[in-house]
Amino acid sequence: MDLYGLIGYPLTHSFSKRYFTDKFVREKIKESSYELFEMKSLEDLPSLLAKKTDLRGLNVTIPYKQDVIAYLDDLDDTSAERIGAVNTIKIYADGSTKGFNTDYYGFRQSLVEWLDKRGESCSNFKALVLGNGGAAKAVVVALRDLHVEFQLVSRQKSTESIFYQEVTEEMMREHLLIINTTPLGTFPNTEECPDLPYQWVTKRHYLYDLVYNPAETLFLKKGAEQGAAVQNGLKMLQLQAEKAWEIWTNEENLWSV
Structure with a gap:
């Protein structure tokens, strides 16, 4: 099972969970699920990554888009590094993490x-x-x-x-x-x-x-x-969600607009 999810606090109304759950059904994407991981502190992120070894990618929402950078191994220089904020994390097979900004x-x-x-x-x-x-x-x-x-x-x-x-x-x-x-x-x-x-x-x-x-x-x-x-x-949310999916599932991440 490939697991994806959203971190933030609070997570009351999540566009992302609904969007990706519908996407998995609509496009017949098997063995994939999307969960909400409400975190009162980003200090919980390393333990989440260690425990959920099937995690392939995370979305990041308020209030952690800037603070999460300190917890990542790498940043995409065409988006996250320039902006100083991350809303998408790719988790590689070796457990390393890279931050992107699809906003x-x-x-x-x-x-x-x-x-x-x-x-x-x-x-x-x-x-x-x-x-x-x-x-x-x-x-x-x-x-x-x-x-x-x-x-x-x-x-x-x-x-x-x-x-x-x-x-x-x-x-x-x-x-x-x-x-x-x-x-x-x-x-x-x-x-x-x-x-x-x-x-x-x-x-x-x-x-x-x-x-x-x-x-x-x-x-x-x-x-x-x-x-x-x-x-x-x-429309912005839909576009950024599809770009996040592209990042999670493709090795090459092209940022042409």
Whole structure:
């Protein structure tokens, strides 16, 4: 039996388990299963790897995408090393581990496809990136590779980011792509959303939410009410999951987009 799974805390609603379980049935993939491994501490990871010798791969979710790096033997230099966050671990036959970031691929590919369908090119946009966690790191690297200028917005000010209260009407007018990388609005806290001046969102704006549950977050709803184009994180999740499967099952891992 080939075992795959997800580590994080808490693991209340898992897209990954449902996705891969359905995939195994749909594609008639035999002798494979996907389990949830809820961990209050990453110190439990080595014992999990030692105990579950049939583990072939793991997904990593909040809050461990950055801290898990210290527990891995190697990092993929085209994704995880550049981003500084891991969401996919490949476990080799000798027990060694390598970290990848398929959030990068999932976000980049889904953004390009979305804008392309609407006759737009990524390089025509400036973006506001909401949040500064592990997901934001993948988004930032993807935007750089797509030659999209961006401004980070966060509740904690840094040399790279500004406060939400500092977002002006002029900034909203110049940054027509707004990407939420925070968990705000995720079920069951559906009444939450990033603290943006939504009154300055227009029909020229594109709002992208990495959250997928609910399908329409309050962030997207407020954007749609102003006439903006909106997209949730489901397509990104599907793309990153398929890239993870490719990594787990293929020796050669190509990162062409």
